[in-house]
Amino acid sequence: MFKNVKTIFVLILLSSFGMNAQNKVPVYLDDKKSISERVEDALSKMTTEEKIAMIHAQSKFSSPGVPRLGIPENWMTDGPHGIRTEVLWDEWEQAGWTNDSCIAFPALTALSATWNKELSLLYGKSIGEEARYRNKNVLLGPGVNIYRSPLNGRNFEYMGEDPFLAAKMVVPYIKGVQSNGVAACVKHFALNNQETNRNSVNVIVDDRALYEIYLPAFKAAVQEGDAWSIMGSYNKYKGQQCCHNEFLLNDILRKEWGFKGVVVSDWGGVNDTKQAIFNGLDLEFGSWTNGLTWGTSNAYDNYYLAKPYSTMIAKGEVGTKELDEKVRRVLRLSFLTTMNRNRPFGSFGTKEHADAGLKIAQEGIVLLQNKNNVLPIDLAKTKKIAVIGENAIKMMTVGGGSSSLKARYEITPLEGLKKRIGNQAEIVYARGYVGDPTSNYNGVVAKVSLEEKRSQAELTAEALKIAKDADVVLFIGGLNKSEHQDDEGFDRKELGLPYGQDKLITDLVKVNKNVVFVNISGNAVAMPWVNEVPGIVQGWFLGTEAGNALASVLVGDVNPSGKLTFTFPVKLADNGAHALGEFPGGDDVKYNESIFVGYRWADKQKAKPLFAFGHGLSYTTFEYGKVTADKKQLGLGDQITFSVTVKNTGKREGSEIVQLYISDLKSSLPRPIKELKGFEKVSLQAGEEKTVTFTVDKAALSFFDDKKHDWVAEPGAFEAIIGASATDIKSKVSFSLK
Template sequence: MERDVKELISQMTLEEKAGLCSGADFWNTKSIERLGIPKVMMSDGPHGLRKQAGETDHLGLNESVEAVCFPAACATASSFDVDLIGKMGEILGEECQAENLSILLGPAVNIKRSPLCGRNFEYLSEDPYLTGKMAAAYIRGVQKWNVGTSIKHFAVNNQEYRRMSSSSELSERALREIYLPGFEEAVKTAQPKTVMCSYNKINGVYAAENEKLLTKILRDEWGFEGYVVTDWGAVNDRVKGLKAGLDLEMPASGGYNDRKIVKAVREGTLDEAVLDKTVERILKVLFSYVDNRHPEAVFDREADHKKAIEVETECAVLLENNGVLPLKPEQKVVYIGEFAENPRYQGGGSSHIHASRVSSAWETAMEKGRNITYVKGFPCDRDEVDEQQLKEAAEAAKAADVAVIFAGLPDVFESEGYDRTSMKMPECQNRLIEEVAKVQPNTVVVLHNGSPVETPWVKNVAAVLEMYLGGQGVGEACDMLLYGEVNPSGRLAETFPLRLEDNPSFLTFGGDGKKVNYREDIFVGYRYYDTKKQPVRWAFGHGLSYTDFSYANLQVSGEAMNDTNKITVTAEISNIGKCAGKEVVQLYISDKNGTPDRPVKELKGFTKVMLEAGETKTISLEICARDLSFYHEGLRDWYAPSGRYEIAVGHASDDIRLTKEISFETKKQLPFRVDGATTVGEILADPRTAGVMAQMLEAINNAAKTEEGQEAVSASDSESDAAMMKALLDGMPMKSLISFGVPGEQVEAIITQLDALCR
């Protein structure tokens, strides 16, 4: 049915309009029964429904309805599979329709600035390009069912410590290149129904009242059409937030902030038209759900459990393998560690799902009749060494053909609400792994964790399989991967540094409680490690398979690009192993022009391809000028200098297989002003002034020749003198020409003439 929302708003009282701008309770919006406006319910996500009934809370402390827990974002991003995450979104959208939920609060797309962020398990990646593509796919999937999403937390919310009040201090370039592109891609290509603003300040201004963020960037630049909702309790100044573009306050404020809105309108400090526009945005989203219910939607928990298993098999990352995996049915295997029977499959806090069932690797092995025994070894919920259990584990490992240790981080180590203090695993686990590896060379470590850990034992074990927080089907997925029923195809969406101190944010993460300075700027994750040539444990994009792949015949549709055209990149990928498998092909761009402060490479394309043994397929990726660009603060836009760029295609950020250079030419001109402090080199580098400056230098030299015929400014008697003079001129401010004999009046005239050329 067609709704005349503006007409509906015209029938509302001021109090009713103000009331619609906040929740009725923790999860529901307000209704206006006389006008046929119903209340609608929201639910936490992003990897399942956390629908609460009765006593409700935002941190997941109270029970929610039984639902299916899919792999967390730390896992799904590692699939590098936009189709997969889109299908997962569709499943969640149908579940929401079946449970009468209008908005699913997710995806969470904040960048993994540091391994210590307590909520990293809920975030996708350290890379903004991958983040944006995966988030957009998730949103499109959920919203196919006319259920809204709420992409969060907008923006620059990269820690839990004082997240409600601290200010993230960063450059405009870092904001635009690292912390906003995930949101930008999702908004422009998937149009989430809502955007959730974060608690924190950005450069001193609360996100909830940041007009630049909520209106100028989100709506004016990106074209966002939905409404902005607060993170729960994020309002600072309600009226100021409304003016800035904040629409819905959640949860309820007991009418306190509603009365402030009414008062501001009546006193003339808030234009009622601003309130009307806010209500219009809220109602359009509300009715897009109410008028498009799907009575056929079914929440089939058993069927969706199987789908959760399928998703996790695509997400797990095989980090190391000397050939011990896949396991063979005839081998005698011992499972060690309580995670084998009680897996950690999700994180703590607002995304905590009341899982309909949970499968463990030990339970699955028993059901399949695997030749396996089990030893507890260490507890899954604390760091506690039991010498007797340690001894039993070592003895069992020695008697087996293979020992599989299920390790990772207990719930208490990482959760919403607080950050980790180190990258270390529990000491009881590290010690057991070391002791078992001494007696059993075929030791496999299976990890259950939401973010990178230090692995001091890694060179002594035969294989490492990263399951991340794999959802309620993690046990069955793990069994399938260990025994080769599915070939691992996940790739790391974040770098595993050798140690915490290697991380670029190590010196500033957390801040002083009031401010946190992002001094690493754009050099986050692999952008830092690759540029600095800093050794890491496992690089961004890394992941092994039970087969091998080769790359060949890199081709481009054109070797020259400009501001408007695009280039198609193709390459042949072959499965040269003995079993079917999936390869994630990654495309990186490198600026070869010596442009200051640019990472050595940046991800600008990826695709996942399925190949049978011996099969070859041609993959195709497309790049445009934006993919070559950085954000230029002076231009206030994206900019790539004319010159050469390298297209690098490979298996990981540290495993590039094919490269090809292309040329690029831009018509964009950078802002440039000439004054006495401008150097000769800067003037000669700008096409608007270079020719004129060269002629002026020649004229100055000709006029200043000595009696012996030598040039006073640029001539020299030797190559070394010439190099010195060139370097001197390059860094010489225009005002300094006076000291070398050029009349001051002439210098001033030259500066005026050159500056006029740039206006």
């Protein structure tokens, strides 16, 4: 009798090669050999037909392995905020499983707003464990496209407007995911900054903006995070689709950055067999991308990298060199994931993961305005709280496109407040407005029906009535994940709040001065009533524990410490993409603002933002010392260290995010007035003081010279600027580069 199942499995594999137990085990099964050796051995045993099968999908979210050789399938899953529910093999509809309800993590806008690299690692590790438990070996995320316009429908999935911040936050996320033997698939490479006409719009952008703004987070993902896969984007660049783009995939990703991983197409992002062969794509995914009738079942064999490719090989029109390269990369992915017998088993839907999501949500919430210390709510002095707004009861883990989830549970803001406050104060709720009354999203049924028969006049009257005699009014509104809100496939139509919320807020302030607006969104919104509303909180899409996280901050159990990762403009004309008239464009979209994105544009135009990049308040106060440098001059191979003391001058513990910006005082090319080049989140007890240090080298002083196609640091005078935000500057120190 055989001693164990493993022995039986190995002997079955040996027999498939006509071997017996005395023959040598194939190299690709020997995990003591290098991955490159194992890849070459497996490749040498594959037929052309098997190779072709490996580089395109076989179902909505899987691609074939090689059953004859014991090489498993690859299974992908959305997305960056939680593990997507199982769908039918060849359809988008849910498969009806009862054990695939995940923990929904906060959206990446909330993660980036923590400015906490340790939490990014925790996020990646936790979501990677969920993916691994569900036997997914590629997680389709994180997203690091730059926040160019506040109207982009997918901004909520990304990490803000600053390339340095996005780069620093994405690396630990990737490492956390991949510690589980699950590949992170960083998306969408590149220039995917709008949803309007996303499948065909051609982006025209200068090389400086490309390299300085839109590529750094992807470069860090490759060179620092060692991402095992990257997803191409739908749009075009230089007239070529980005999923098979010679410039992005071959020239930059592979040749300049040395990427060794797999390039996966976005679903339906492939449009040409020959370009897909030669321009860097490895795995084709999608639905009905080959021109067949919509809904044709099992069309995968007709994909661009399926029969059309094998036919070209059979006719001698192309060779197999490129095919072998693609398969090598896919095999490498398998050896790092499904064929790594030492990878952990993962865990799913656990309290540990929910607690991680809660911690991230709490640290990501941003206190934008707090006049008269309206927050935190003093429960000892508060008898009645009026909660108004549809978003207080609306599920936000569903909708929004590919990031929609079937969460194990979701605590709404109203539930979280009632749970935390209990009988300490009376909570009265009024809906106030109707946004999206949908109560069933792809099989996920809302706990509270959003159907509404009352008129807007009746809803308004009810809201004003309960607000009038309340001690504090919590208006929980903002956007949602419906079409033309925060939603894949659609851009927003305007900066203002939808569904008549501005008028309702204005009316509420007239009957009660203690109004707190909680903005549930992944985007900036206009606030024409900003001077009348004392409390403003950026609440994001916070996942499973959303309501508990919000309640803990609103009542002061948790001191808010998040800061914005994108600028809130007063009006659209204060944003470069809109000021220069190129959003969303037509067949082409030209990035006329070039490198001046977000706070860089606001600085250049001296436009005062509604709320600045890096802004966020606390329930305590901080005092900054004067920044100092350890030297006055930096050599090309040297480093320079800047130090600043920060003291908690309030009465409770709190965390401050100290930001370092660098300013080039004289440059041969136009440069932003300042650029973020360092940040540190520091926790301080009441009265405690700490010294924060930043060490930089010439890379922090460099710009991309498009004429030389290289990064250049010009000798001359610079300033190191310490700020609590892009507009709240604390001190500066001058230095020079030799």
